[in-house]
Amino acid sequence: MxxxxxxxxxxxxxxxxxxxxxxxxxxxxxxxxxxxxxxxxxxxxxxxxxxxxxxxxxxxxxxxxxxxxxxxxxxxxxxxxxxxxxxxxxxxxxxxxxVREVPQDAFISVKYATLSELPHGATIGTSSLRRKAQLASLRPDLEIKDLRGNLDTRLRKLDEGMYDAIILAGAGLNRLGMQERITALFSVEEMLPAIGQGxxxxxxxxxxxxxxxxxxxxxHEETALAVAAERAFLLRLEGGCQVPIGAYATVDGDILTLTGLIASVDGKTVLREQASGSVSEAASLGRNLAEVLLDRGGRAILDEVYGENNQA
The missing domain is CATH 3.40.190.10 (Periplasmic binding protein-like II)
Structure with a gap:
């Protein structure tokens, strides 16, 4: 060295x-x-x-x-x-x-223990379209507001009462030794993570x-294989980090299981599929799962999102 x-x-x-x-x-x-x-x-x-x-x-x-x-x-x-x-x-x-940290998104609130406890019309902060879409599907009654800035800034805005809750990656809080700020972790069934999250x-x-x-x-080879499948899924969808796409892969022995998601920003359409295969086929598994979701209506959703972003 x-x-x-x-x-x-x-x-x-x-x-x-x-x-x-x-x-x-x-x-x-x-x-x-x-x-x-x-x-x-x-x-x-x-x-x-x-x-x-x-x-x-x-x-x-x-x-x-x-x-x-x-x-x-x-x-x-x-x-x-x-x-x-x-x-x-x-x-x-x-x-x-x-090796991967926790992949899940974290629910953070001063007053409420879980997403389901938030009152009707409560304000929740995130700038991720992926999180917005899944939140809107889970709780269409909430007011979802943009939240930017570094991690300290986001937490300060929550503490000052600008939001009833915010969503952050659990991994970042863990790495900073701020686990106590995590009110609850979403399951990957509730909120599919971003590609490579954690x-x-x-x-x-x-x-x-x-x-x-x-x-x-x-x-860490297992993490690398899982992330390779997720990134192959993303590559086929030609998605950046700011489109309503999520994916998460796990490795068990020689078997890799990948879950992928494409959602409309308003959360009214959430397309989700899962596939399993050999770890040696991680990339093709990601590409194939993307094709399935595109054919199920994902192509129309992404065309609309890219069109809106290009006009911004």
Missing amino acids: KQTIKIGTRASLLAVTQSTWVKNQIEAHHPGTSVELVKITTKGDKILDVPLAKVGGKGLFVKEIEDALLEKRVDLAVHSMKDVPTDLPDGLHVAVVP SLGIELRESDSELLEGLQFLH
Whole structure:
């Protein structure tokens, strides 16, 4: 391993926490190697007053970091996999996927224990179209409002009474040691997670084979297979992170089970299917499940969503 490794990371508290975990793992596993964090501001970090779905484009939280990788200003990048587009720049790959944290979305409220306890007309905050669609299906009486900003900002807005409840990824709260803020975790049957939610991806240059070999101790094959199936599903749907699409895969021995979802933003139509197959067919399983949902009406839903976003 190189004596000094530079990790490119977003500057948010969660991103730095995740990258620091990777830094600590590398330094413990490779004594004599020093790891430095290089904080990089991305386009998604700068645009805080507009819902991401209206910003458009892919890679809002990774492009500037990938540029730094390609320009050799950093040696690797640590991403939340749900932020990583399915098409990567030439010369880069996400070759190391550590073990997954909890994949579920978290219900967070000061006054109410569960989603079902929220009173009629209560205000719930999220900017994710995937969450909005599933919330609208579960509780069409709620007022769903946009919620942007870093994790601390979102929690502060809840504490100040701007929302009766908010939805965040459980993994981020766990990684920050803020488990006590989680009021309840949604089951994946109630709220299907985003593609790759709860998993990290370590991106590096394809030419850095020695660095890849030195990072293999961090790789968790079951997580990588599950995320590969989810990302193949997303790739077939040509979806960014801001469309009402969800997927979650589990691995049991040699069998991979994938659940996929396409929903209308208003939650009136929720298409959901499940398929199982060999782990060796993870990518084809994802593509095939996407085809099933497209044929069931998903194509019309996505055409409408993309059309609305393009007009924004």
